[in-house]
Amino acid sequence: MSEAIISREELQLAARNHGMPLEALRFDLTPIGLHYLLTHYDIPQVDPSAWRLELGGLVERPVSLSLDDLRARPDVELAVTMECAGNGRVHVEPHVVSQPWLLEAVGTARWRGAPLAGLLEEAGVRDGAVEVLFTGLDRGVEGGEEQDYARSIPLEEALRDDVLLAYEVNGVPLPPQHGFPLRLLVPGWYGMTSVKWLARIDVLDEPFDGYQQRHSYRFRQDEDEVGEPVRRIQVRALMVPPGIPEFLTRARVLTAGEHVLEGRAWSGAGEVTGVDVSTDGGATWAEAELEDDTLGRWAWRRWRFRWDARLGEHELCCRARDDAGNVQPLDPPWNVGGYANNAVQRVSVNVTDV
């Protein structure tokens, strides 16, 4: 076994915050229970009959809505790939202490809800509005500050027609862990944006500077830097680890011969335009076959790659690019929070003749 790298506190987080086992990349829509979950504090207990959504701040007509009110509004269903901004954190050096994600902090689901834009329009956004703030019912302490989890987005993002107040996932009411009874959904942005257990929406005349916006989720090279905010999901491809695993090490064993490697690719910053695969640790690359975006703009796309596996040890890699000119880096980028590490995945396999 290798040396210890994770503390008890980080393990506590890993035990609570569920990753998507990578064989679940096979599913177009991630089954409930396999989608990744990151819960900052505790999953709150919400009585849906007492719950209301309050919309206020810089609006002409503040609004208060029950869950039935929201369900009676025009609705949209949208397949969305969601990824945690901390996905890949364990692979950055030096080590960053927080939720210790390897590569499993992703999932794709079909969310149904009421578009936020229509609600904002009815409430009447007043001149001078710049951001919209979303506050959840999950409460805890972070950086010494007791807080309700809260994050904002710029007004122009809030007015996109695909930003939803979602009450269903994969055809069923939100389970407690996904934000029951209501969550925000901002396609293309990292998951911390899509506030769960949503209770309040406030239109603001200046940028929100709460803990999760001011301190967390910023690209910084040292603690004192202000840094740029973490926003759009960076381009990434992941593959289903081929063959069968060894229980403890997850080392992969594969029989020699023809195999189809498969995986998914996505980007919040642009459309995925291609995926390259290497079967020799990145020395040479060849293009994978990329499926059409059958699930829509905001969901991952399947890719496949035929491989004639020869005996011996091989390192498989996949690397996606998008039409905004982004391509996955070969080495993990580092920042204080360990955010947005979209370096290429590397999977070692032992090809045998049995």
Place this chain on the structure above:
Amino acid sequence: MSEAIISREELQLAARNHGMPLEALRFDLTPIGLHYLLTHYDIPQVDPSAWRLELGGLVERPVSLSLDDLRARPDVELAVTMECAGNGRVHVEPHVVSQPWLLEAVGTARWRGAPLAGLLEEAGVRDGAVEVLFTGLDRGVEGGEEQDYARSIPLEEALRDDVLLAYEVNGVPLPPQHGFPLRLLVPGWYGMTSVKWLARIDVLDEPFDGYQQRHSYRFRQDEDEVGEPVRRIQVRALMVPPGIPEFLTRARVLTAGEHVLEGRAWSGAGEVTGVDVSTDGGATWAEAELEDDTLGRWAWRRWRFRWDARLGEHELCCRARDDAGNVQPLDPPWNVGGYANNAVQRVSVNVTDV
């Protein structure tokens, strides 16, 4: 932060194998996605139209059944608390390297399926039968042996009327991660017994000696010992950590005054007869109020305890006992596999006046 205690390999397991966040002890039935999961190898992809259950070995009439055949049989629905035999492993000393469970490897669900006993009766168990073996579709390498996951139980356990071939959980078809399309369910036994992705049942004339029976899941003080098999779930109580958490450390903060502590207690070896609570680290104990077993014999029971929380640091503990004479130990028992550590839970809380 404390020192590193967990290797990358163990973290890989923790990222795949989901725990139940302890605030979910509030639910009678654990929502899908919060129930614990332990998957030895990969979650297999199963085509339900091609899948069949084969029953053979020491029987008069071997049987082959489709999923529809199974659904057409008499069915039983049963609430069952399931726990991993490795729950609590991280708390044993010296450290045992395997799936690093803290205390979250538990969940309670309502399973529906066909009783196994009726099927065995129809097949006609022949004289000399001693065990029944269950083989899943999940394949991997463990201890240097390539294997399908397989475990047996004694014939008399297989003939219990509450042992099910389950195809539904909480009212829906099994999700992939819980064994779709069919799993065994042996109430009262640790979870490794309830084989998922079930494909074959074999009646045996001698005890099964496959890897998971011969090597894993045995109480041993050293590797060379044969040891006794791990079977029934040991008595345990867990509590919902009160108050709110600090994100990184999960340290709990609570306001002073009256609080109701709550949790659940269960045992596979007997009926739970009581839960004691300590608010001073185990120096003194008082009896909690134990709810009736509204979910039936095989599910956990809720307990509650009124606590007038005074300012300062407190260590809360809970300790269950059953009518088979078992009581939770104060200190973790040790064995080679780190199994069945049911030592009392300890939760530190900081009571403040804010």
